[in-house]
Amino acid sequence: MTRKQIMVALVVVALCFGAFAVVERGRAEVGERIASMDVTGDGVDYVAPVPFGQLSVQVTSGDEATMGDDAIRAPRGGAIVEVRWALRNGTNNVGVSPVWPGASAAQRREPPIDLDLVVAGRSYPIVRGTSASADGGMAVIAVDGDAENARVRVNSAGRSVLAEPAPEDASTRPAQSVSERCNRDMPGKVDGVTCDLTAVRVAYVAGLGWAPTGHEWILVRGAQAGLQPEGVFWMDQANGDNANYQAFGQPNVTLTSPTARLVHRAGSPQATAFGVALEQRAYAVRTGQPAELTLRFRQQGKLKEPAPGQPAQRIADRSLTLTLE
């Protein structure tokens, strides 16, 4: 091969490289993060619980990311994926804080949350060290493989889960809280009983951590029941009058659940002026299964004043049931 032929070959190779570079210019590399551009298309919504809050994620994939007239194309055989996320802290109008008694200052801090995009078995970091109180954000990442099944992995406090497709009704919640009191309209013949039951359903509690795998926590604080301050309950009589009974003996207050398992208690039941306040409790209920709680109050009473046809002693027996879906 003559020197001239070698020169010509080198020039041809250089031209080919140049042409390839021109063609490939504007194409992202796998794993590259693309700033200040977005991807046009229909996003898919996902949700996941995070400690003390809820994560919402929208994943959109396409062939290019754009900003005005500028564009960056996907790698060959890959795609460009835009991930937008929002974090919501709080438990929506809940009367029970998800802090277990005795939780340390470190346990009461929000654990850091890491998000990764998972495409075709490969992970791409989205954000590190965010938390439920952080603002939302957005990342545009060039990935290898088919992005149709792109998912977001959520790592926090030692647990790693894939965000689940968001329910269609969009009524996602970081937690559910239910509060109920005895009231005069409740069925039953006995009256003069007071009771309070407030419970919250959450995935994570400071001091307890995540609920057991496949479960959620039901926290109950300050469940209490008793009589009206005068220590009297009464039964309606046929003539419209009340037969009043003065309480005696110890009141009996129980909290039971047919579907949730009692895992932790903090403290012990406390006597109040006319009843009992139960200790704080943590139940575990299977994810997706309703949790039913029943508070029951029983108290013996003696007839206060003679009432025709009324027994000298009766037992006030009232119960209150609430369900957390």
Add this chain to the structure above:
Amino acid sequence: MPTPQRPWFRRPLVLGVALASVAALVVAGLVWRSGGGPVQARIVEADTDRFVSGVSHSSTLSIPDARVTVETEVATRAFGGRADNLDAPRGGRLVVANLTLAHLRRESPRTTVANTQVRLRAGGQTVQLPVQTGSERRATLVHIPGDGSDLEVVVTFAGRTQSVRVADGRRTMGDFAPLYRGDASGYAPSMSVLMDRTQSAPNAAVEYDARQYWNLHRLPYIEGVGWAPAGREWVRVDNLRMQWFREPRQRSPRATFDSTAGASTVTVNGQRPTHGDPTAQGSADSVRSFYAAPDLIFSVPVGEGFDLHVRVPVTAVPDESNGVAVAAQNIVIERKVRYAAVLTPGGAA
């Protein structure tokens, strides 16, 4: 013997021109990449009516009694306006920023604005945005260095600073962390309201039925008081009232009462307030109030639970019963409330 003829590509002139061309290309490339010098973060138009077609973000930061929202849109070209389209400097971006400051309460809006500075930070440089309130929404057009991926909103209030990174929302909360506990009271209340009744035991010497009100806030900063000491937060108790629900009776006659004679105390974990005097009886809001305290401020470790104890001694002076004087009775109306520990937002920082 003839002098050997050099090939044309080995002639000094050709080699010199080639080397000079390569050097020129390298220099041109470097100049092109650098854009002729570093980009300075600066305001290009303070009250712009230009628009951009870029990626927009909304960042919200909480400060005492107010919330700062900065909407940013990063782009390479701005359209419209009084002049031609405007391109970003090479090696930089254009940002259109909209800033609003919304007050959570009506008091002291001027103080809040005067105490607040909002900056954009990128590539280690900052540019200060004009702070407006309410409906004044003016856009500011800014040059920033870099591609916008490290753009941050930095808010300084009363000498303390917090920031949020626009793209991924990560916050550096600093001393502002308690303000991010969320509005849902159960999550970790920044404010809770107590309304409850306290009753004497049946057949007590003086029977009473009193109710109490107060609002309780956990705050890192209070106007006029300043920031809480390091590692602590303020607990402010305001609108503390005690009222008779049913007026006290001493046996059968009704009693009138006087709370000024006794020394009322309000304590948190047994400590008196650092600001405010609970013994001073404030202006009662109705004839039924027998005790009203001014705003009281305590300090507790950030997020810790605490015991609040309100103790109001009163003298019950019975009305004369059938002309027979009955001795006055001293009673103490008190209320103890345990406030549970709450979350500390902001991660392990």
